[in-house]
Amino acid sequence: MSRRKPLTLSRRAILAGSMATLLSAPAVRAQRKTTLRFWTSQGAPPQMAAWKDIFQRFEQQNPQFTVAIELFSDDDVWPKLTAGFAAHNLPDLVSYVQAYSVATLAANDLLEPFDDVVKAVGEDDFYPAMRDVYKYKGHYIAATLNNQTSSNLWYRKDLLSQAGLAPPKSWTELVDAAKKQTKGDIYGNSLPFGRTSMASTMMVNFVHQAGGLIVNPDGSVGFNSPATVAALEFLQEVAPYAPPGANSYSWGEVLNSFVTGRAAMAPYTGRPIAIVAAQNPGILDSISVVPYPFRTGGKQTFDCAFNSLFIPRGAANVTGAKLLAKALYEKRNYIQFLHTAPGHNLPALKSIAASPELFDLPLMQKFRPEIEQMMVSTAAARNLVQETPESPYNLKAGDIFNSGVLAESIQDVLINKMTPTAAAAKGGDKIAQILKG
């Protein structure tokens, strides 16, 4: 008997519990909120604080939703997205994926139309390049959330004046400045020569600056050209004045070498402003930036990532995702997030760029001329998905970029000691295969 008693009680408890659950289910359903899953690669503490603030306001205005932030890194976006698509377990809104990757998604018809969002924010308010980079077959497939070009040259005013030089404007002047500033434990310039996304990004722009293209507007391969050879020759000339580990450098290493004062010049977005202020304030007054020098006889060009905002096809709550997307462009939210990386995150909207609140931060004030100059460069930037206004939308841009062929051509010259002509030809063949495949 004593053994059976607890079992009887337990049955009663289960029955009572089940009844209570059944009776209360409609009330629970009424109170249940829909969770919007938001993916971002921007998870540094100030950015997380801003996201939480912004989403709290969104949840107050839209009490039917809660927002869950899920972080990814640039390197694991594909494994995460592919797993999501395979398992039909997708985020509602994805931010900060670069334009060439969005092209791959578009090529596979994996994006929800984004026209509603772009139109609600204001088509004309977007800088044209930042808006049109996501226009495919007459529809918007994503929108640029914010943007930055890395086609800038950060330099040290003190070191440059010690060398008796002005900021370089051409590749020839850049090589000369790098050579003259390489002294003791300081390297004249830092560049990414690794098989990395920064090297690929820079290579696209080097080819453009030399007057060439990766893919011609008619869809043929443009990479195997005298312009590419000139770009590789320039890298060959400037490499001796870069840190010894540059053969594996990417974003982090290039930034570190400049911020810590071990490299006199480096290409980068506006990120050094905040990082130098926080980690090496002693050189803050000495740093400045100019548009990245270009080949004499070539042209001044800028390359941008066009950090996107999109809804993957199959997302559970498209309506909620669109509401959230629109909220991210609201002035207060937008500026709050831009301020998490002063000078690095630049606005995609003209109204925000013109807003006095954008510069309502001491660092933004201090570097206002530099930031305004970077905003002009960014607005004029292009990307591998559409290298010229005449170029069709390049759905293979992501495949070209992710294959590593662009960075490989640099490594072929600097590590494998191939001639620039041979490296350009090899790269051209590989791109042709990708375009065909």
Place this chain on the structure above:
Amino acid sequence: MSSVLLRRERAIGIALLAPTVLLFGVLILYPMLQSIWLSLHRTNTLTLRQNWAGLDNYADLFADPAFWRSFLNTLIWTGGAMSLQLVVGVGIALLLHGSLVGRALARGLVLFPYLLPTAVAVLVWRWLFNDLYGFLNSVLLRLGIIEHPLAWLSQMPDAMISVILVGTWKFFPFVVIAVLARLQAIPDALYEAARIDGASRFAMFKDITLPQLSGVLSIVVLLRAIWDFKEFDLVYLMTGGGPGIGTQTLPILVYRQAFQMLNFGRGAAVAATMCVFMLLFFAIYAWANRRLVVSDR
């Protein structure tokens, strides 16, 4: 009556075997067959849309110099890391088996690298190897051994050597644990008898310790070879396969094909080929090991 019993026994046998067979089927056989099936298709990683490719993925792979270079890199990495792990692991196990001040503490500390998450270990090592601020360069510069910092992870063969050294540091404790356990089981009487016969320390190691360790070492070699052959995270995090494809091993190639080039079929073909290579090596190893044991007898 007996046939009923027989049937019942057979049913019980099947029932007892079923969970094992089911688990084997679900966890090993199905993924393996699925992987081979994938390798025979052109499969888009994003959409999982498939087109029959037959052996095209394999043909493309074998015609690609990058595949053979990755294969060679995998052999160099596996051979280098495993050999050093054995040498260091056996050496330290012998040291810890002897009388040593603070032996208990040392036995605990020796496990540290093995317990450390790979990502953390790699972060620390990358910092030590850093070209501009690395401890190694700093020490060598101060000692006047080098005039300029070395790019440990950005030039060949330094990058491969560095990865092998870090792999050795990370995984040698496994060898230590296995060998130390076996050392403690060798009867002291054997050494006592050898000492009475006037055997030198080296002779005792060669004729007693080593033969006694052969069983455990063959298992250690087998396991470490499998684990090193398919090691991904340590190599990828240390060098990303660079400079160029100087340290790109086959698992990195699988990752690149499947998740960077979004070509699941090609990635699966590399993985299936890896599996065949491993089976081949271990068949040869098992055969050689068996011959060694027979000749010892």
